[in-house]
Amino acid sequence: MEFGKFRLLIWVISTMCLIKCSIQFQPIDNYLLDCGSTTNSSIRDRVFLADTSDYHFLSNPEQESVSASNSQPISSIYGSSLYRTARIVNKTSNYTFSINQHGRHFIRLYFFPFPLNAGTYNLSTARFSVSAHGFTLLRNFQPDSTPVVKEYSLNITSDELVLTFTPSPNSFAFLNALEVISHPDELIPITAKAVELPRNHHNLMTQALQTVFRVNMGNQTVLPDNDTLWRHWYPDGTFMKYNNLVQFVSNITAVNYTTGDPAFDIAPLSVYGTATKLNTQYNPSALLNNTWSFNVAPGFSYLVRFHFCDIIERPPSQLMLNIYLNSMSVAKDLNLGEEMPNVWGAPFYLDAVTKLNGNGILNVSIGTSLAFGSYPESILNGLEILKISDSNGILEDGATGVNSSTSRSNSKILVIIVSACGAVFVLVLLGCMFFVINRRNRRKRKSSNEEYFTTNGTKENDENTLFSRSKMGYRFPLGAVIEATDRFSESLVIGIGGFGKVYKGILSDGTIVAVKRGAPQSHQGVSEFQTEIEMLSQFRHRHLVSLIGYCDEKNELIIIYEYMENGTLKNHLYGSDLPKLNWKQRLEIAIGSARGLHYLHTSSQLAIIHRDVKSANILLDENMMAKVADFGLSKIGPDLDKTHVSTAVKGSFGYLDPEYMTRQQLTEKSDVYSFGVVMFEILCGRPVIDPSRPRGMVSLVEWVNEWRKRGELEKVFDPFLVGKMKMESVRKYVEIGEKCLAENGVDRPTMGDVLWNLECALQLEGSEVKSPRVESDSGVGVSSTGFNEGSVGDFVGVSMSRVFSEMVKGEEGEMR
Template identity: 70%
Template sequence: MGLFGKHELLVLVMSTMCLMKCSLEYDPKDNYLVDCGSPANRTTVGDRVFVSDSSHSFLSNPEQESINATNSEPSSSIYGSLLYRTARILNRTSNFTFSINQHGRHFVRLYFFPFVPDHQTYNLSSSKFSVSAHGFTLLKDFQPGVTPSVKEYSINITSDELVLTFTPSANSFAFVNALEVVSHPDELIPVSAQPVEGSTNHHGLIAQALETVARINMGNQSVSPDNDTLWRAWNSDGPFVKRNNFVRFVTNLSAVNYTENGPSVDIAPLSVYGTATKLDNEQNPSARLNNTWSFNVDPGFSYFVRFHFCDIFQLPPSDLWLNIYLNSMSVKKDFNIGLETSNVYGAPYFLDAVTRVSRDGMINVSIGTSNVYNALPESFLNGLEIMKISNSKGNLDGSLTSLSKKKVWVIAASVAGALFIIGVLGCLIFILCRRNKRKSKAGHAKQEYLSPDESTIFSKSKVGYRFPLIAIQEATDRFSESLVIGIGGFGKVYKGTLFDGTVVAVKRGAPQSNQGLAEFRTEIEMLSQFRHRHLVSLIGYCDERNEMIIIYEYMENGTLKNHLYGSDLPKLNWRQRLEICIGSAKGLHYLHTSSAKAIIHRDVKSANILLDENFMAKVADFGLSKNGPEFDQSHVSTAVKGSFGYLDPEYMTRQQLTEKSDVYSFGVVMFEILCGRPVIDPSRPRGMVSLVEWVKELQKQGELEKIIDPYLVGKMKMESLKKFVDIADKCLADEGIDRPAIGDVLWNLEYALQLEGVEIKTGQTVVNDSAKYNVENGVSSTVFTEGSMGDLDGVSMSRVFSEMVKGDKQEMR
């Protein structure tokens, strides 16, 4: 036997031994394999036995018709064609029910192939139906394609039963060829994953359902489920690679070295870590190119992405540095696998991230060479997984998002059309009734109000909807004082109702306002540039007859400030306050990162954070906002503007504005939220008037327990509070360079929320999954209890807070 033949034999032996070892690695506590519509059990590849649903009581309506097909086997199938020879047809809403022996993460796999059955009563290709499970919508009005397919989901099951519900659409029916409900290791899906720059909708993964969108093996090789300990299918990366002529496919299974502290074969099999797609630097020896793979996904969702790496090239690990990107956003710069694996050659490693896809429905994954000194011109990847994360309504089906967007556009078009008609009618009435008066008096007044060459404020721009004054007067009952919902430096804010019933907030500039035309123009132009769920939306404006009016979406629960102090509104609990902080940070993060130049808000304060009917936070009032510095500049030199008590001291002294000025103001808001008191309170004794000065003084004295809003005492976890205080403290650094970016603040707030969990501990019983995770992973679950703020089991709170502030000096996570 030649040398090459021996090498192949060695690889084959190692692979066989590894697979034998792998088969013992994980024994699922729940392992339901069901062949639907089959009269008997069926054994598939790998000796997996799929039981007949006819002989077991999984189905709630066993009288539903099942059919057997005699057509030839499908020519190809990723899970074995035998399962596609029968199907269970469901004429009405039906449930498959499975007893769950162990709570935790489970794979749910649904098999579909609309074959042509023996009899022509049903045409499976015309079926249309929905599927839900454990409170999640998996499929909505689904129509299977013409080829065999498997839909795979990971669901954290917290009850003793899992119910899969199939609901036929109107005048249709449902069907399924086979299904699996199989428990998998909980560590396969992390508790949370760090969002990449630009992601704005990530609250951890514990309670989320995930759908497998892509599971890819690099090296242009697929991996069948029988070569994976968890029976996952890994598709070849060949069809997804951009610039195929710049890459080289590599196989070196013998180099893979699973270590005790690294990923196990359950994370990814030998066949994944032992193959790779890398930059072909033999053809391009000096090139520093990115390897890029492109995937179509549903817009409007967040995605969990896992990158698999293994150095199987025998390259110097100290010189192997990579940059990792998702849709041009940095996941990790200057990544060195040697540093992560203690320079163990062939040791696997994986990296997790979450990204949001909001527009074009594409995820581009790029691996590039770092600019670190002596870095080799290399880039490679061994495997990739992309999983869609269920949204806030528990939906995983992209058609629901598309439908809602269509509805929005239809409503917007209808409103626009109606407003246009009202505008035309209003103009005709106005012209006919007051033509001469408008030419003289109103024309003269507008010349005083505008620059000589302007006929309207936005004559050269296209922003928002321009409402006629008559429509706004009707919406606000001619600016009735009974409809005033707020008063600010700009003027009064009224609650209004448009002709179509839409409730809005109408901000009307007062003639004596210190904020004039410039701020009015700035706010409208800024709001017209972006749309984000955590920024208050612009509906329209009016600049008629010397009026400066801006119309926003109405926020049912008013300002954050009014819920913290100075009103009789219900108090916010700690979880609500954390979520409000997170939402506000997301809005600011979007402003700072969504365009080539950052948009700096310049007036971040609790009065400018509004709450909708669900207490979701939205940042408002952009009249002082300003574009950030150019790419090659560190700051914008400008006059100091903002609200006293929230102003960045560096900005005040140097008149140098940066994004970090917003971060400082946000830090003030965070302490305002924690303390439940005004930023400046002249009624307090000297030394307590300024919130920031008071907090910093108590920090020095180790008495931070005195600042906490009494309403929160006994209702928050120490770990969560500790993280929150640490973040806020960093935001208030005197020098901007020492403050974190708002994206780092956001990530840490998400982490603080994760530490808080769903419920708190009662006695010695852990009552939620998050607390369970803390116990199992060595994270303390200590919580405050009523009456314990002065003495926590004999430990003074002064000492606890002192240790909290002084002991946690690590870098922002």
């Protein structure tokens, strides 16, 4: 009787776990489309809407749809009805979805080239590319003859997701169904450590990922119905290298989710409740490995997630594991008892990143360890392998992807045979013809360059060009820009400003660039376009965004810059889901921006005044180094015998120098005022103008001044920073920020003074600032950071303009 009660209790606990698992996650964004269908489809309590409905997700709803005959057998775990219709795309078309919750989303694409009874299409010959949010999900893709689901995870940071289908030349695209579903952000880690030396951390927040394998150990399938995120887990038996060494076990009731671990969404109960373990009954003391082998595309990095849950009853001793990816160690003597907070049956997962080269074989091994008297056994419950987008934002290429592995292998064999047979002939032929071909190619290149570009990049004999042959910078033909941006695809838009949209582009040599295209209705026109090109052509500095080229062909005004991986400072301070910057990071960004502006003000005989300094014009590269951008409003400063330049007021509201606004007198101190606003924007983590706030708090500057007068400036600090800054550093920072915001320009410091004090603030925070050593006015060597806390006060009020002017010259060796 007691045993019956115990079994009933176990059944109740298990049922409650299953119920909790089934209701754990409800996606905010949940788009399910049955493409090409005229009616909605219900698949296991999930309703897929017909994309011909009134929801208008597709940019070209007049595109054709096709369907399979009712007699056509289709077998698929995802529901055969989804594979009986398809949307045909003959030209570039977009599916557009409103995003209600920024963050990670699944994109699932369903493909099956079913035979048609009649018509002009053969789906098996389709070849096309798919892109979304600046990433190429599929390129030159040709679906296999069986139903397949391609699954991706993208971090969506905009209010719209545009999924673009682009047919290859002389071909078409098709799609059977698709899903766009928000999923918990914790499903994908922000960073993960590489197994190769040095063990660098990979930033995954800005990367797209593709699910390559999702495997459930214990050799059991987990269908999407039994996963809160509708994922499919394949059995591991087909991937095992040595089946005779393992045992498949199942113990669902042992899984313990009571520790607060978010594992319900990380992996379902049916994954953690099954496992593949090493069979140690023959030789318990042997150090053996369980190994699974996977074919993956070489040349990519992969996020590999190991799922563990100790569901096996054993003697009371530690279970320790050695984990390997190919020959590289992921973890040595991993103590599951410590990782699972000493709770038997608690789920645990481990992430690692590895780069695959060579033959594209990824071996995953879980080995036994006898360290500290541990029990000689290995166990694994689940495994996920996700491909990480490469530096060009590409995830799968039809020429190198997994789908073409067989044909690629056959091609390699054929190439080897042909090469071996004809090697001597080819070498002799090349030796005889090399000189002639080389001279001919040089003549062709010279002719081509003379036709399209002069030696400084300007098109020759083009009367429409805006720049003389003396101007720097490379003039790109419009065709090259169109190709780089996939015909200005909306999916590649990374920003929108007063001049127009900014696109992520890839040049023919693989260089990733930012392409700013002037909009016809833009208030900023030819003069601003010319100004920015001319300014950026003259100056190269590590804290100024570099110009790569421009295009002024066929009424297009296009500027091409270096691509800045981490976007704008503004987006890292507020208005996005990006991780918060700590105080040291903010100081370093302020210092980098100040260096760029100081260089503009002092690098030539006449100062260059930026005139539009704001957080949106400070960009961050992959290393979070700040670079000043957008020089369309820049102005050459006053002559040496004048104090200012009289000019119409231009700039951004909230950042404008009040003296410049009232008198229309522009000086470099106008940039200093704007930079002061940015400094408090950095400190407070809020917009400069925020109409949603109560009266008195709308303007950041007025709000800061009010609390400063009360002597309670800490009231305006970004709550994220409170308690995480050294007050000596903050006081130095606030002191120079207040001086920047002085009403009269003459009372404001120079950018050199600002830079000096910011480096003092960073020094006080506890970071060393590396700067060139220069000579002081007295001839004594002075380092910009060569002081301690006790000597900081000695420098207050001392102008460092001359010192930093010399530093700028010293940095010229580091300029691009």
